[in-house]
Amino acid sequence: MKVLIVDDSTAMRMIVKKALRQAGYSGLDIVEASDGNEALKVIEESSPDAVLCDWNMPNMSGIELLGNLNDKGLSVKFGFITTEATDKMKQEALDKGSAFFLTKPFTPEAFEEAMGKVLS
Amino acid sequence: MSADIFPPVEKIDEFMNFLLQRKVHTENIDAWDIGGSKASVAVYKKETGQAFAFWICDNECSNWLGASLSMLPANVAENNIKDGELPKNIAENLHEVMNIGANLIGDQSHQRLVLAKFDPNISISQDKINVILKNPKAQPFYASIDVEGYGTGKMAMIIFA
Numbered sequence: 001m002k003v004l005i006v007d008d009s010t011a012m013r014m015i016v017k018k019a020l021r022q023a024g025y026s027g028l029d030i031v032e033a034s035d036g037n038e039a040l041k042v043i044e045e046s047s048p049d050a051v052l053c054d055w056n057m058p059n060m061s062g063i064e065l066l067g068n069l070n071d072k073g074l075s076v077k078f079g080f081i082t083t084e085a086t087d088k089m090k091q092e093a094l095d096k097g098s099a100f101f102l103t104k105p106f107t108p109e110a111f112e113e114a115m116g117k118v119l120s
Numbered sequence: 121m122s123a124d125i126f127p128p129v130e131k132i133d134e135f136m137n138f139l140l141q142r143k144v145h146t147e148n149i150d151a152w153d154i155g156g157s158k159a160s161v162a163v164y165k166k167e168t169g170q171a172f173a174f175w176i177c178d179n180e181c182s183n184w185l186g187a188s189l190s191m192l193p194a195n196v197a198e199n200n201i202k203d204g205e206l207p208k209n210i211a212e213n214l215h216e217v218m219n220i221g222a223n224l225i226g227d228q229s230h231q232r233l234v235l236a237k238f239d240p241n242i243s244i245s246q247d248k249i250n251v252i253l254k255n256p257k258a259q260p261f262y263a264s265i266d267v268e269g270y271g272t273g274k275m276a277m278i279i280f281a
Contacts (some may be wrong), residue, residue: 086167105224
């Protein structure tokens with residue numbers, strides 16, 4: 001299974017990768033992108049099974065990426081792992097098809113529950 | 121004065137353990153001289169745009185937290201501390217820690233906060249700090265943070281409550 005982690009922070013991508021390993025997802029093919037533009041290119045070229053995405057990023061935000069995927073008819077399991085989290089943001093994410101909205105810092109339990117929605 | 125607006129040290133440890141993936145020990149300490157050396161400052165605002173909190177880390181704390189986030193060797197951070205520096209890559213990591221820190225501070229005080237400003241490794245005059253602290257709403261909290269395998273630094277939070 002191929003998973004795309006999208007975050008402009010290298011350290012945060014590393015933390016998500018480590019959290020995936022700790023949650024027992026050890027055999028994943030993990031690819032990374034540092035903003036929505038880069039992620040869109042990766043999705044178009046290599047069709048990951050799931051995308052774990054930050055919200056606030058330069059060039060193209062996470063929600064803009066999700067909107068672009070919908071506009072282009074690209075179907076991929078998608079979830080947000082982000083710092084900022086208002087009710088409005090959560091609702092917008094869910095309305096656009098995000099499977100979960102996880103706020104940093106997250107507990108191992110919350111992370112596992114969220115991953116179950118896109119990696120099962 | 122209500123001390124419970126500040127995250128308990130155990131909660132700070134838990135937060136840091138999550139981010140840094142290593143043991144962190146935080147302890148309350150007496151007020152330290154923020155203006156005495158360079159420090160990194162995060163300013164958090166409420167959704168209304170009103171400033172709510174400052175999180176200040178001295179140069180040691182900034183280097184230990186920033187370096188350990190991406191597992192940079194401790195001796196790299198140690199050399200930075202000797203030179204009073206905070207390189208860009210470590211400052212970016214600290215920015216990430218302080219950005220997520222909006223939730224640490226906000227959850228405790230039941231406020232939705234955003235990181236509005238981040239100034240890495242700047243000189244702040246103690247006079248300026250004293251002016252901030254003279255605000256009747258300003259409540260300070262001082263702590264030491266020990267990052268396993270790295271070292272100990274000092275931090276302060278000032279919350280306007």
